[in-house]
Amino acid sequence: MDQQRRGEDKRAREKRAPSIADFLIQFRWIVVIPVILPLSFLFYQLVRWLPTIWTLLHGLPSEESHRAAVERVRRRVKQRDPQRDGLVCTARRPWLGVALRNAEHKRGARYEVDLGELRNVVWIDRRRLLIKCEPMVTMSQLSAATLPFGVAPEVLPELDDLTIGGVINGYGIEGSSHIYGLFAETCSAFELVLADGRVVRATADNEFSDLYKAVPWSHGSIGLLVGVEIRLIPVKEFMKVTYTPVVGSLAKIAEVYEDLFCPRDLDQDNPEKVPDFVEGIVYSGSTAVITTGRYATREEAARKGNVINDFGWWWKPWFHIHAQSALERGTFVEYVPVRSYYHRHTRSLYWEGGLIVPMGNHPLFRLLLGWLMPPKVSLLKLTQTDGIRKYYIQRHACQDMLVPNHKLAACLEFCHENFETYPLWLCPHRLFKTEMGTMLDCEPGFSSNKQPGDTDYAQMWTDVGIWGVPGPVLRCEVWDGVQATKNMEKWLRDNRSYQCLYAEVEQSEGEFWQMFDPSLYNAVRNKYGAESAFMSVYYKISNCKKGSKHGKKD
Numbered sequence: 001m002d003q004q005r006r007g008e009d010k011r012a013r014e015k016r017a018p019s020i021a022d023f024l025i026q027f028r029w030i031v032v033i034p035v036i037l038p039l040s041f042l043f044y045q046l047v048r049w050l051p052t053i054w055t056l057l058h059g060l061p062s063e064e065s066h067r068a069a070v071e072r073v074r075r076r077v078k079q080r081d082p083q084r085d086g087l088v089c090t091a092r093r094p095w096l097g098v099a100l101r102n103a104e105h106k107r108g109a110r111y112e113v114d115l116g117e118l119r120n121v122v123w124i125d126r127r128r129l130l131i132k133c134e135p136m137v138t139m140s141q142l143s144a145a146t147l148p149f150g151v152a153p154e155v156l157p158e159l160d161d162l163t164i165g166g167v168i169n170g171y172g173i174e175g176s177s178h179i180y181g182l183f184a185e186t187c188s189a190f191e192l193v194l195a196d197g198r199v200v201r202a203t204a205d206n207e208f209s210d211l212y213k214a215v216p217w218s219h220g221s222i223g224l225l226v227g228v229e230i231r232l233i234p235v236k237e238f239m240k241v242t243y244t245p246v247v248g249s250l251a252k253i254a255e256v257y258e259d260l261f262c263p264r265d266l267d268q269d270n271p272e273k274v275p276d277f278v279e280g281i282v283y284s285g286s287t288a289v290i291t292t293g294r295y296a297t298r299e300e301a302a303r304k305g306n307v308i309n310d311f312g313w314w315w316k317p318w319f320h321i322h323a324q325s326a327l328e329r330g331t332f333v334e335y336v337p338v339r340s341y342y343h344r345h346t347r348s349l350y351w352e353g354g355l356i357v358p359m360g361n362h363p364l365f366r367l368l369l370g371w372l373m374p375p376k377v378s379l380l381k382l383t384q385t386d387g388i389r390k391y392y393i394q395r396h397a398c399q400d401m402l403v404p405n406h407k408l409a410a411c412l413e414f415c416h417e418n419f420e421t422y423p424l425w426l427c428p429h430r431l432f433k434t435e436m437g438t439m440l441d442c443e444p445g446f447s448s449n450k451q452p453g454d455t456d457y458a459q460m461w462t463d464v465g466i467w468g469v470p471g472p473v474l475r476c477e478v479w480d481g482v483q484a485t486k487n488m489e490k491w492l493r494d495n496r497s498y499q500c501l502y503a504e505v506e507q508s509e510g511e512f513w514q515m516f517d518p519s520l521y522n523a524v525r526n527k528y529g530a531e532s533a534f535m536s537v538y539y540k541i542s543n544c545k546k547g548s549k550h551g552k553k554d
C-alpha cells in the first residue's frame, strides 16, 4: 500500500467534535491514581499472602481436598432441574475477569456453578515435570509456584490475573508459543464435570480425546473444567534479550520478524536456529522492534562485558518504550532475570496503561508511584462508567487476530487501513494440525507447500494484537469502532484466519461458524449432553444479543 493512498484516505475523513467521553477518558487518571491504584496494590498484596495464610490455617492442598471441592461442583451440576433452571455458566462475576466484553449471559436466565473454591495448586511433580492446578489458579500463582524450583510452564501468558480456566476455555499465548503452541496445547490432561455429573479426565489419547480437543475456545460450553495438568520445562535464571530495529515497509517488517525465528531451510525444530522467545512491536507503519530471547545462566549473564538490566523494577521505563530505543541505538543485547522478562508488560498493561495513567512512564511518577502500577483490570472494569465502556467499543481498538504467517504482511496493511493503531503486537504461535474438525486448525494442505516456520505437524501463525487509540480518533476524525470490527471479522473470514474472543464480537452466528469449524464442537456437545445443559459459545461471546441458538432455556 503506497504512502500516497494512505495520505488521501486521511484527508477524506470528516472531523468530529470532541465528546464528554473523550474528556472522561483523558482525565480518568484523577480517579485511578488516588483510588484504583492503592486499592489494586492492596488487592495484589492480599492475593499474594492469602494462599499462605489459608495453607497455615487449613493445611496444604491435596488430591483429597481437591476431590472434595470437585464433588461439590458435581453435586451442584446434578441438582440442576432442566425444566426449571437456566443453562449452566460459572458464577464468576463478569467484572472480575480480564476479558473486555460485557458478559451479558450472566444477567439473564442461568444456572450458576461456583468454581471459586478451586483456586489451588494441587501438586507439582518436578521429576515428571508436571503441575496439577485448579482452574481458578492465576498466572501469577503459576509463576510463583514454579519459578523458585527452576521450572516454568511451557507457555506463561503475561497478565497476572488471567486464570487457567479462562486461558484454556478461551485462549492463552506468550512469546514461547512459536515452540509450544497456545496455552491449552501445553496441558496434558483436563479434568471435567460433564452435563450428567460425571467427572472425567480427558487426555490427547484416552477415550475422552474428543473432549480434550474440543475444550479450547469452547468458553465453558462443553463441561466445567475442574483440574488441569500442565507440562513444565526447566528454565535458567536469565533471558538473553536481543532487540532488532526494523525501518521500512510493513512487508519488510513482516519479513525481518519471520526471519528471526523461522529458518528458511525449514529446520524449525533445531533449538540452535530458533530462539526461546519472540515478540514484535510495530510502532508505526514503517518502524518496529523485534525482540528475541534465549535462556541464559547467571554465570553467562555475569560475564565481563555483558549488560544486566532488571527492567522489572518499578522505577525502570516501561518495556515497550525501552524496546523502542533500539530504533535510535541500533541492535542491542542485555540479560534480564526471567521473572522480570515474563512480566515485562505487566506494569504498563502492554501499552494500555498509557491511556489510563498518561504520565505513568514519566521518571518522577515511576520513582514515586511506579510501585503502585498496574491498576487492576477488574477494578477498572468495576468502576468504569457506561460512557467509558461505550468509548472502548466505538473509539478504541482492542482486538487480537490469529493469521498464518504468510498472510502477515497483508494483515498489517489491512490493520493500517482499518485501525491505524500503534503500537501493534506480534506474537508467533504454532497451530498444531488436528484434522479432527477442531474450532481452529491449520490451513488445509499447508504441509505439502511448507513456508518457513511450518513443519509436517504444525503451521506457524501470528497473533496480531491491536490495542489503543486509532489514528483518526487521535486526529478527532470520524471513526466507527463497530464498523472497523466488522471489517476485521470479514477480512479474517475471507483469509481463513481467526478472531480472539475476549473482546467485542460483531459477526452473526452464521458468520462466526464460517470462521470457526463447528464439526467437532457440535459432535462433542451432542455426544456428552452439553447442548441442553450449557450455554453455547456464540451465545456467551456475542453478549447474547444476536438471537443465538442454544442460548436460552427452551
Ligand SMILES: NC(=O)C1=CN([C@@H]2O[C@H](COP(=O)(O)OP(=O)(O)OC[C@H]3O[C@@H](n4cnc5c(N)ncnc54)[C@H](OP(=O)(O)O)[C@@H]3O)[C@@H](O)[C@H]2O)C=CC1
Binding pocket: 088, 089, 090, 091, 092, 096, 097, 098, 099, 103, 115, 135, 136, 157, 158, 159, 161, 162, 163, 164, 165, 166, 167, 169, 170, 171, 172, 173, 174, 219, 220, 221, 223, 224, 225, 226, 502, 540
Ligand atoms: N496473554 C494472553 O493470552 C491473554 C489472554 N486473554 C483472554 O482473556 C480471557 C479472560 O481471562 P479470564 O478472566 O481468566 O477468564 P474468564 O473468567 O473471562 O473466562 C473466559 C471463558 O472461559 C470460561 N471458563 C473459565 N473458567 C472455566 C472453567 N473452569 N470451566 C468452564 N469454563 C470456564 C468462562 O465461562 P463463563 O462465561 O461461564 O464464566 C468464559 O466464557 C481469556 O479467555 C483469554 O483468552 C486476555 C489477555 C491476555
Ligand SMILES: C=C(/C=C/[C@@H](C)[C@H]1CC[C@H]2C3=CC=C4C[C@@H](O)CC[C@]4(C)[C@H]3CC[C@]12C)C(C)C
Binding pocket: 098, 099, 100, 158, 173, 349, 350, 352, 377, 380, 381, 384, 388, 392, 398, 400, 463, 465, 467, 502
Ligand atoms: C490478548 C492479549 C492482551 C490483551 C490486553 C491488552 C487486553 C485484554 C483485556 C483488556 C482490557 C480489559 C478491560 C479494561 C477496562 C477498561 O476500563 C480500560 C481498558 C482495559 C484495562 C482493557 C485494556 C487492554 C486489555 C488488558 C494478549 C497478550 C494475547
